Amino acid sequence: MRFRGGVAFPRELKPFADRPITGLPEPAEVLVPLYGGPGKPCRRLVERGERVEEGAVIGEGDAELAAVHATVTGTVTRLETCRLPAGDEWPAVRIRRGESAAHGQEGTSRAPAATLPDLACQMGILGLGGAAFPLHRKLRLPAGAQVDDVILNGAECEPCLSGDYRLLLERTAEILAGGLRILAHFRAKRLWVGIEQDRERAIAAVRRATGGGRRARVFALPARYPQGAEKQLVRTVLGREIPRGVYPWQTGVSVHNVGTALAVSRAMAGQPLLARVVTVAGEAVREPGNYLVKIGASLAWVLEQVGLKERPEKLLVGGPMMGFAQADANVPVTKGTTGILALTAGEWPQPTPCVRCSACVEACPAGLLPLYLEGYTLKGLFAQAAAHHPGDCIECGACSYVCPAHRPLVQSIRWAKRESGRRSPVA
Amino acid sequence: MVVSPSPHLRRGRDVAWLMERVLLALLPATFSGLYRYGPAALPVLLGALAGAALGETFWLVALSRRGVIQDRSCLVTGLLLALLLPPRFPWWMALFGGLFATGLVKGAFGGLGSNFLNPALSARALLLAAWPVAMTTWVVSPDALASATPLAGAFPKETRLAALHLPWTVLLRVGGGGSLGETSPLAVLVGAAYLLATGVIDFRIPAGFLASLALGGWFLAGSRGLGSGDPFFQIVAGGALLGAFFMATDYVTAPVTRGGRWIYGMGCGVLTLLIRLYGGYPEGVTYGVLLMNTAAPLLEKITRPRLYGERGPFHR
Ligand code: SF4
Numbered sequence: 092m093r094f095r096g097g098v099a100f101p102r103e104l105k106p107f108a109d110r111p112i113t114g115l116p117e118p119a120e121v122l123v124p125l126y127g128g129p130g131k132p133c134r135r136l137v138e139r140g141e142r143v144e145e146g147a148v149i150g151e152g153d154a155e156l157a158a159v160h161a162t163v164t165g166t167v168t169r170l171e172t173c174r175l176p177a178g179d180e181w182p183a184v185r186i187r188r189g190e191s192a193a194h195g196q197e198g199t200s201r202a203p204a205a206t207l208p209d210l211a212c213q214m215g216i217l218g219l220g221g222a223a224f225p226l227h228r229k230l231r232l233p234a235g236a237q238v239d240d241v242i243l244n245g246a247e248c249e250p251c252l253s254g255d256y257r258l259l260l261e262r263t264a265e266i267l268a269g270g271l272r273i274l275a276h277f278r279a280k281r282l283w284v285g286i287e288q289d290r291e292r293a294i295a296a297v298r299r300a301t302g303g304g305r306r307a308r309v310f311a312l313p314a315r316y317p318q319g320a321e322k323q324l325v326r327t328v329l330g331r332e333i334p335r336g337v338y339p340w341q342t343g344v345s346v347h348n349v350g351t352a353l354a355v356s357r358a359m360a361g362q363p364l365l366a367r368v369v370t371v372a373g374e375a376v377r378e379p380g381n382y383l384v385k386i387g388a389s390l391a392w393v394l395e396q397v398g399l400k401e402r403p404e405k406l407l408v409g410g411p412m413m414g415f416a417q418a419d420a421n422v423p424v425t426k427g428t429t430g431i432l433a434l435t436a437g438e439w440p441q442p443t444p445c446v447r448c449s450a451c452v453e454a455c456p457a458g459l460l461p462l463y464l465e466g467y468t469l470k471g472l473f474a475q476a477a478a479h480h481p482g483d484c485i486e487c488g489a490c491s492y493v494c495p496a497h498r499p500l501v502q503s504i505r506w507a508k509r510e511s512g513r514r515s516p517v518a
Numbered sequence: 519m520v521v522s523p524s525p526h527l528r529r530g531r532d533v534a535w536l537m538e539r540v541l542l543a544l545l546p547a548t549f550s551g552l553y554r555y556g557p558a559a560l561p562v563l564l565g566a567l568a569g570a571a572l573g574e575t576f577w578l579v580a581l582s583r584r585g586v587i588q589d590r591s592c593l594v595t596g597l598l599l600a601l602l603l604p605p606r607f608p609w610w611m612a613l614f615g616g617l618f619a620t621g622l623v624k625g626a627f628g629g630l631g632s633n634f635l636n637p638a639l640s641a642r643a644l645l646l647a648a649w650p651v652a653m654t655t656w657v658v659s660p661d662a663l664a665s666a667t668p669l670a671g672a673f674p675k676e677t678r679l680a681a682l683h684l685p686w687t688v689l690l691r692v693g694g695g696g697s698l699g700e701t702s703p704l705a706v707l708v709g710a711a712y713l714l715a716t717g718v719i720d721f722r723i724p725a726g727f728l729a730s731l732a733l734g735g736w737f738l739a740g741s742r743g744l745g746s747g748d749p750f751f752q753i754v755a756g757g758a759l760l761g762a763f764f765m766a767t768d769y770v771t772a773p774v775t776r777g778g779r780w781i782y783g784m785g786c787g788v789l790t791l792l793i794r795l796y797g798g799y800p801e802g803v804t805y806g807v808l809l810m811n812t813a814a815p816l817l818e819k820i821t822r823p824r825l826y827g828e829r830g831p832f833h834r
């Protein structure tokens with residue numbers, strides 16, 4: 092069943108899907124944020140000047156946070172504060188690549204964990220679809236909870252990105268193995284692999300790999316944005332909605348990105364998460380494509396490797412709908428970096444008055460009335476705006492995308508969200 | 519580098535693009551009118567367009583809001599108004615109507631997007647009140663009628679047309695005569711099809727409008743009791759098609775919700791029919807749509823879309 096609202100993008104917005112994933116060389120230097128999940132940073136386990144092996148644990152947290160690993164072998168040159176792509180400041184460790192140290196690090200020699208959540212935590216697995224939420228927290232359920240359906244999300248979460256597609260084509264078996272491991276962990280009944288209809292080759296590849304099996308099946312999704320959003324995916328695949336204010340597992344479903352499933356598969360083989368596939372694209376890029384990049388490599392270094400035709404006007408981390416514009420390129424690639432887009436045109440046109448065309452209402456997958464949310468917010472009528480449920484907005488950007496008046500709808504709704512959190516709705 | 523909040527991608531359409539589509543879609547009806555009535559119809563056309571453009575410009579200058587005139591919405595208003603007027607209508611009255619439409623109904627309430635009544639229809643209503651005789655001096659199409667008597671008077675012209683027993687198939691080709699835009703329902707339909715195909719308008723309002731009009735016409739408007747009316751006659755005669763596809767679908771004054779648009783469309787149809795059958799005005803579409811304009815905010819309130827994950831009375 093198709094989810095409601097959304098937009099269909101022109102086919103040009105799904106390019107570079109023909110090129111295989113290319114590994115970039117080892118960066119000479121990485122800046123690894125001590126990020127193991129939202130909230131607080133991981134505890135740093137290394138000191139300045141210390142030598143570290145690739146894969147050594149350099150940051151650890153309590154039960155909430157996943158471990159952080161050194162992604163290259165070398166020396167810790169600086170302990171600093173970096174800016175994450177979303178804008179937060181975060182402690183990080185700078186490592187200069189060097190020769191391998193003679194003796195192994197204590198972190199690498201640990202016994203692999205027995206249960207999947209412990210393994211995910213130990214191997215530093217965060218959701219690779221962009222949100223970077225610790226996998227082990229999605230895997231640990233309260234006693235009595237039962238998940239019946241596991242969905243692997245192979246719908247690219249944004250236009251212009253094609254990393255999930257390439258992974259499905261090139262690492263089919265490993266993704267399925269990871270998915271089945273998650274299935275086994277939950278003792279769930281069905282494994283779904285959701286892939287957009289127009290990605291025919293990926294659908295065929297996964298169908299072949301499952302061999303028409305009963306436990307894993309492919310679901311061809313409509314090629315419509317935001318199909319990759321968790322709630323919309325559940326709606327399409329299972330035909331039901333996750334009630335408001337309820338976690339997906341409470342309705343018996345657990346959704347994971349295909350990249351995350353691959354990371355699980357590799358963790359089972361003892362490999363921590365050190366690199367991820369990043370789509371590098373945009374008019375300013377010479378060789379757009381999908382690249383395997385070490386976590387902590389800077390955007391500037393990645394762009395240098397891939398080559399720039401001209402100076403970008405706008406640099407995005409993520410996709411064009413929900414990605415973050417960067418003030419400068421000295422930002423590290425993180426586990427949530429699905430794409431790097433170097434665009435040559437950056438300015439949003441001047442907004443004109445809303446003509447009530449209802450395009451935003453038709454596009455909203457959450458069932459909101461974006462025009463009223465914005466109208467009230469810009470007038471400072473936050474109580475009225477709060478009555479239009481700004482908290483239900485998933486910030487997909489579909490409304491702003493379709494608006495012929497170029498209203499900055501999402502931006503206003505974010506404001507409404509903040510204000511409605513601050514005031515009581517009746518105030 | 520530019521730093522701005524997401525999204526960073528836009529669909530290429532802007533308001534001017536939309537208005538240009540509407541203007542394009544009105545061309546067949548306009549040309550059909552000009553062809554039928556010849557150069558004599560030019561003054562009313564130009565008068566209405568000039569009046570609407572002047573009214574718009576006044577506010578743009580007064581509020582130093584440059585750039586907004588490029589949205590071409592005032593031309594849509596002017597053209598729609600011209601198509602609603604009799605072809606030999608004095609040009610200065612048309613100019614006055616155009617001025618009223620964009621200067622008062624639209625501009626005084628805040629300009630594009632803020633008016634609560636359809637400017638072209640409001641202007642037509644005003645002109646009808648101010649110069650009822652000029653407004654009802656139709657030039658009846660020579661193809662449709664052997665005796666080319668102008669139909670004037672207080673009765674809806676559809677009623678008079680019906681009395682002539684013209685089959686709707688003939689009317690579809692030649693129109694009933696009357697306003698400039700009513701010479702060829704086929705031409706209106708061509709434009710409407712274009713707007714529907716490009717997604718500029720939504721089918722729900724015209725569908726509700728025409729369906730309720732046809733159904734009501736079949737049920738109430740027959741000469742041999744209930745259920746003996748010709749459903750197609752009501753649709754084809756007069757300004758119903760123009761009203762359903764071009765007036766009632768006006769973004770600004772129609773509800774933005776899907777449910778609201780169904781009810782709104784049906785309301786327009788029912789009111790149009792009631793005014794045609796039992797009212798004293800020469801045309802029901804104008805007041806039908808204007809009345810529903812005022813109901814739009816209420817309709818939106820009672821038809822708010824269901825939120826994702828919300829359980830409603832019509833949802834499990
Ligand atoms: S899409 Fe833009 S112009 Fe249309 S109703 Fe929404 S805010 Fe208004």
Ligand code: SF4
Binds near residue numbers: 485501
């Ligand atoms: S209001 Fe929020 S959920 Fe709805 S289209 Fe806009 S960004 Fe997406």
